[in-house]
Amino acid sequence: MSLAQQCSGVSKDLPLFSAMLNYRHTAPRKASEGSRPVETGIRYLGGRERTNYPFNLSVNDFGEGFSFDAQIDSSVSAQRVNAYLEAAIRGLVEALAQGGEAAALSLPLLSAAERDQQLVEWNDTQKDYPSDKCIHELFEAQVAQTPHSIALVYEENSLSYAELNARSNRVAHYLVAQGVKPDTLVGLCVERSLEMVVGLLGILKAGAAYVPLDPTYPSERLRYMLEDSGVGIVLSQSCLLTSLPLTTQQVLCLDTDAELSACSAQNIAKEHVQLASHNLAYVIYTSGSTGKPKGVLVEHHAFANLMAACQRTFDFSAQDAMPCLASQAFDISLLEMLLPLTSGGRCCVVAKDTVMDMDALIDATRDVSVFHAVPSLMESWLEALSRRSEMPYKALRCLLVGGDAVSPLLLAALQTQFPAASVFELYGPTENTVLSTFCRAGEGRSAQHCIGKAFANVRPYVLSAHQGLCPVGVPGELCLGGVGVSRGYLHNPALTAEKFVRDPFSSDPAARLYKTGDLVRWLPDGNLEFLGRIDDQVKIRGFRIELGEIESQLQSHALVQACVVLAREDEPGNKQLVAYVVLSPTADPATATDYARVLREHLQGVLPEYMVPSAYVQLETLPLTPNGKVNRKALPAPDSAAYVQEQYIAPRTETEHTLVAIWSALLHLPAESISVTANFFALGGIRCWRRAWST
Structure with a gap:
């Protein structure tokens, strides 16, 4: 074994195997052996096997029976491991008695109590939600309640609920006149503006499905998304017409087209366009491993559940205001836009340049009550806040952070900066309708990367490679079931079949699980810990x-x-x-x-x-x-x-020479290698900023 370890390349400080099985045939001990006489001058010493491996199981085959000797590392609960071992052996015996056709890896490890804990206790997420409603109907209900309240703000411009409803209705009537029907895909390529929300609601009201097209994307990527989706109509703005890689698509300019003013401002009943909550609401393109992005198909009822769950979890109401900071190509932007608008609150769309300038961002969002951002943006925002002599955000009561792993240091900093606010870490793949789990800081966060518990009507399972339930503490793939599971991928049945599988824990034969590819484990308190990616x-x-x-x-x-x-x-x-x-x-x-x-x-x-x-x-x-x-x-x-910069252009002015000298000192780069067109962060400036922020 020592030679095998040397040849394996595994460090001598690590065990070559994590577990060993020793199966041995042995003669049964005779009853008379225990009573044989001890010879004079001889003392019998008991012997005990030892192993250097974390887990060792010795099976003693006596011919007519078996005994088992287990040795378990002291850092692990021997009682718990032995219980799993007993369950596996019992399952093996029962499978053999039934004909022995089952794969050994499919045998259950969990006791009935632990299985019920995972499937019933920790998956008791069922809540009522408006399953028969479409997204825009939730918005229209708020229009009826508070027509004159401010719904949407962009810089110095704003729209009331009634005004936003009327403008989006005109877009909807125009689209219906063009022949769009349920599940028809309509593109929206606009700058961050009032038109971004008007266009989104107009598409939904017409019964069509929204396909966001970020105008900052390269033309080739936009062209692929247009061709793959089969979009026939694109809503856009006059300033973007020359940059859109259009072929046969019809374009409507939301900011200049006179045809819209002639359209009706009245609501369209969903029955009029034969729309139901099981129809498509939107298609979001995500990165694809094959080299091309893939479109995820999400239905209205799934998003209606998300809205109800977020309103309940975050106590979101008509008194709340929330900024929209994310790119429209990122599905969390739908939450930022529609959670306020389906709750009677206020959505504040923030310009892209403002999002990149932390001081401008603070000034633009200082009156919001709910703030969502990805961790990197949240860190920059906090750093800018620390320089303020007077603290803005007097109304801020809820902070949401997600989209990437959130460090405990960031959560602690948010709690310190806003001690009266609730801080939530969010997790969720696009394929399960934006969000799946949440963890409230300070409540049950027992791990480095705790992603918490499931939102309403989301059912999480931690499964082995053979789709068996993993014991508490054992890593496995997070698979998600419930209302939020999307239809799958656009024009990709093979990948859909691979990632969306039948839910073996549901009595509904049509129920499916989405295999996230995320490695997680259950914690003893019923929270989930994120461990990384499988792929x-x-x-x-x-x-x-x-x-x-x-x-x-x-x-x-x-x-x-x-x-x-x-x-x-x-x-x-x-x-x-x-x-x-x-x-x-x-x-x-x-x-x-x-x-x-x-x-x-x-x-x-x-x-x-x-x-x-x-x-x-x-x-x-x-x-x-x-x-x-x-x-x-x-x-x-x-x-x-290794950090790339643009083609070198030497500094010419005194200011340029000064900046080059500063960057050279900060980044430890030769001054003659820094072009005046270089990007500070592309040269590694983010590392410098991190060092400054951590000191």
Whole structure:
């Protein structure tokens, strides 16, 4: 075994195996052996087997019976492990008695009590919700109650509930006149503005499904989304017409089209357009591992459940105001827009430039009562708040943070800054309608990355690779059932069948589970702890990214022979994408010398900015594990030279020379390598900011 350990490459400080099974045939001990006489001068010493492995099970086969000896590491509850062992053995015996056709890995480990705990006690999430309502009907109910209350704010402009309803109704009547029907997909490509919400509601009221198209995306990505979705009509703005990669699509300009003013401002009954709550509400495109984004299909009733659950969990009411900060391509933007509007509250749309400027963001949102942001934005926002002599946000009562792993330090900082506010960590994939679980800071957070408990009508399961329930504390894949499970992926039945499987724990034969690919485990108190991803998917600044999609686009360039993309976090809180490339031996030498800039420009042309790596590291070969897979742990951290900047332009003015000198000192880069067009954060400035924030 010692030689095997040396050859394995496993450190001698670690066990070669986590568990050992020793099956041995042995003669049964005779009854007379215990009473044999002790010879004079001889003392019998008892013996006990020892093992260096965390778990060792010895099966003693006596021919007509068995005995078991188990040795368990002292850091683990031996009683609990033995209970699982007993359940497994009983299950094995029962399966053999029934014919022995079941796979051994399918045998249950959990006792009846623990199974009931997971399936009944921790999954008792059923609550009433308006299952027969469409999203816009929830908004229209608020219009009827408070028509003159402010519904929507953008900079100095605002719309009352009645005004927003009338404008969106005109859009809806226009779309109906163009022939849209339930499940028809209609694109919306607008800047952050009043028109963003008007267009969204208009599409829903017409019975169609909303497809958000972020105007900041590269033309090639927008073109793919338009072609893949089959969108026939796009709602947009006059300032974007020249940049839209349209082919046969019809366009309606929400800010200038005179046809809208002639349309009716009255509500359209859903029966008039033959719409029901099981019809599509929207299609959100997420990153895809095949190199192309994939559209997720979400129905009205699932989102209606989310609204009811959030109103209940966050105590959201007509007195609340909430900013909309997220990109419309990110499904959390739907929560930021529609939670206020279906509750009688106020939605405050914030311009993109304002979101990027923390001081401007504070000034624009100082009167809100509920604030949601991804962790990276929340950290920057807190840092800017710390510089204020007078604290704004007098009405702030609820902070929501999610979209990426949330550090305990951030949660503690939020609680310190706003001791009277409730702080919630949120988790949820797009495929299960935006949000699935929540954890209230200070309540039951017993782990580093606790994602808490399920929202109403969401059923979480932690399953093994063979779809069996994992014991408490044992990692498994989080699979989600219940009302929020979406239809699947647009035009991708194979992937839908792979990720959306029958729910074996439901009596409804049509019920399905979504396999998230997230590794979690149950905690003893019924909360869920997030442990990481099973596959190559990551989240950065709240955006879900399939590393395979970036690798696919890199591999398509003639410069690249092989590549790997990692999301590295070499400094706490500073997660960034790093591309490792092996250049093709046939690459043009002139281009190869500037490979990083060339590859970055290539990716910028086909991927959103958040998917473009910050650093590029050239390798002679990719390091491999003994079984031939890429050894990601052996990939080096990028140095300062790995961060790409634009083509060099020397400083000309005194101000430019001063800034270059400051950046050179902060980033430890030669001054002559810093172009006046360089991006501070692309050069690694985020690391500098993190160091300053942590001191």
